[in-house]
Amino acid sequence: MRLLVLGGTEFVGRTVVEDALARGWQVTVFNRGTHEPPSGVTGLRGDRTAPGGLAALDGGEWDIAVDTWTDAPSAVRDAARALAGRVGRYVYVSSRSVYAYPSPVGAGESAPLVDGSPDDGDVDYPNAKRGGELAVAAEFGDRALFARAGLVIGPYENIGRLPWWLNRIARGGDVLAPGPSDLRLQYIDVRDLARWTLDAAERGLDGPYNLVSQPGHTTMRELLEACVAATGSDARLRWVDPEAITAAGVQPWTDLPIWLPPGELYDTMHRADASKAVAAGLVCRPVGETVADTWTWLTGLGGVAPHRKDRPAVGLAPEVEAALLNGAA
Template identity: 70%
Template sequence: MRLLMLGGTEFVGRAVVEAALDRGWDVTVFHRGRHPAPEGVTALLGDRTTAPEGLAALATGSWDAVVDTWSLAPSVVRDAARLLAGRVERYAYVSSRSVYTWPMAAGLTEDGPLVEGSPDAGGEVPYGEAKRGGELAVADAFGAERSLFVRAGLILGPYENVGRLPWWLGRIARGGPVLAPGPGTLPIQYIDVRDLAEWTLDAVAAGLSGPYNLVSPSGHATMGELLDACVRATGRTGGTDAEADAVELRWTDPEALVAAGVEPWTELPVWLPPGETYDAMHTADVSRALATGLRCRPVVETVADTWAWLESLGGVAPDRPNRPGRPPVGLSPEREAEVLTALAGAAGHAETAGHAGHA
């Protein structure tokens, strides 16, 4: 297979490139040159945002498939898709479940209602509308039978430049009492970036088309299993209470966290309390992807490999591995200590009141 990867030097694109190289595919990477291209590829340089001159390197050549992860103005996807339509067999666009209208019902399938989007939209476009516009741009150029839409949910794993799982690993590696959002048995949905890459390559090789929700099945992992895996990966198991840096996961009810003003998803990454937003993010129907071969590795493997990658970079740092332009995620040490103190005080007050009432 001859694969053209638009991007390919970071997170999802890099995982796709590495998976394709492992299969022995002939891979071409088109990128802006801000990061080194993976070894073993043919590298083409250009800036898609300055079409048509920025796409000059793609003026010739043919490929069996192209994979695109673009998340901003849909007009950028439109220009690339139109240029490649006659020389590429299939276009796989890594979209998002954010293309569904809000609120997303629990168990939503690919037939759910979609946000408005335009393939011609430029400038700053809301994320969901940008991804939907990208889908429409690909469909306009390649037609329904040659277009594949990978509607991913939460993506974790090595190379993550959003910082969600890296923040948890860095926080637990620091030790001490950790504000753990409960309940620990709460199921979470995510996709390991490498599982996304493998499924996408399988799909283009098999000639699949149309939209697919791509996250793990509901119940594949829980919040407790994710944080326990972080404890094991960072070597924090086996500590004693006497050790100043021993990890103590302080599981806290969602109601108490919300009352304390903690922001789900941003201050405590991945976690959402039960309710409308949780249903939207962690209960997607993925039966269509499972029926076409989606396989999801255990959460302990995702966490351990992400930690190994972070260690290869020298560990977690405030400016790493976050993508430029994205706000940082996770509680600051000061904010976490403040919340833990407030929760402990509230619990102590409630216990005192309970004893007084009993007396």
Template identity: 70%
Template sequence: MRLLVLGGTEFVGRAVVEDALARDWDVTVFHRGGHAAPSGTTVLHGDRTEEGGLDALAPGRWDAVVDTWAGAPSAVADAARLLAGRAGHYAYVSSRSVYTSPARAGLDEDGPVVDASPEDDGTDYARAKRGGELAAESAFGDRALSVRAGLILGPHENIGRLPWWLGRIARGGPVLAPGPRDLPLQYVDARDLAAWTLDAVEKGLGGPFNLVSPPGHTTTGELLEACAAVTGSDAELRWTDPGAILDAGIQPWTELPIWLPPGETHGALHRGDVSKALATGLRCRPVAETVADTWAWMRSLDGPVPQRPDRPRVGLAPEKEARLLGA
């Protein structure tokens, strides 16, 4: 297989490239040059946001394209139109955020989606991702695959959610653990997303697929206890009622990454229907493996964990945590 990855140097794109190389595929990576591409790839440079930024893609033919773009969907439209006659399949890494909010628990791919177009400016994430889907479909038709990912974790994460928890628990001492302990979590390891996506383009699958683990794949307790085990710290997980956390003004998801209190928003994010992806071969590794591999990657870094410049840093200030634990 000849694969073109638009992106391919960070997190999900990197996982796709590494999986394709492990299959002995011929991989071309197109990116701006800000990060080194994995060894063994053919590298093309260009900036999709600039005039003539796709010129490096003018020649060439590929069996499949994987696009991880998260900005204005016009960039997807431009690339898809350019490649439509020279690529067999176009997989766009989208998001379950495309569903109208609040999405009900158990929603499948037929659920209502936000109004969007390939002409959206990209300032609204949900509309940008839906616009990207429409752009890919316009150029490739049923050869376009929309990978509607949920929460993504794993090595090379540049959002900081799981790395924050690992770093906090590694420091030890009393740790604010948001309850309930058995609250189910639904996420996907970037490497499992990559493996399913490449299998899907090889099979010729098209259309939208929710791409996240089955509901209840793990729990908040299993996740944080795995962090404690792999770091070997003396952290004391102090399980705290959601009401007390919210009353203290602590924000779910941002200050306590990954966590959402029980309710409508939790149901939308952590109880999605993924039966379609499971029926087409999605396999999800145990949470302990995702945690251990992410910690090993963090320890291999010469500097801090990389952070996407277009996303705010996540995590709870120590003094805010201490105030609630003290209370």
């Protein structure tokens, strides 16, 4: 198979590239050159947001293209239009954020969507991803596959969610653990995302799929205990009720990554229907494997994970954590 990855040097794109190379596929990576492409690929350079920026793609032909773009949908439109006659199937890595908020418990792919346009410039993330979907659909029709990813974690993560927890727990001592401890989580390991995406594209699947684990694939306790085990630290998890955490002004998801207290946002993020993707072959590895492998990768970088410039830093300030733990004593 001949694969073109638009991006291909960070997190999801890089993992897709590595999975494809392991299959023996011929891989081409197109990016701006900010990061060097992995070894074993053909590297093409260009800025898709600039006039003539797609010129490096002229004349090439591929069986599958994978696009992870998160910004202006017009850039997806231009790439899809340029490749429509030279790519067999176009995979757009979208997001479950395309669903109108709040998304009901058990929402599947037919749930209401946000507005979007393939001609939009800079817009909010949900509208950008929806506009990207519409851009690809307009050019590829039933040759378009939309991987609507949920929370993505694993090696190469450049958002900082799981790396923050690992580094905090590695420091040891009393660690604020946001309750309830049996809070059920829904996410996807980036490697499971990559594997399913390439399998599905090769099989000729089309349309949208919620690409995330089944609800309750793990819990907050299992996740944080896996972090303790992976790091080998002396950390002591001290569970604090969500009411006390939010009353202190702590922001779920950002101050305490991954965690959301029970309620509307939690239902939207962690209680979606993933049965369509599971029926189409999605298999999600155990949380312990995801955590351990992420720790191995992170320690190889000296504990400092890469971070996307367009995303805010995450994590709880030590003094806020200490105050909450003292209050819970």
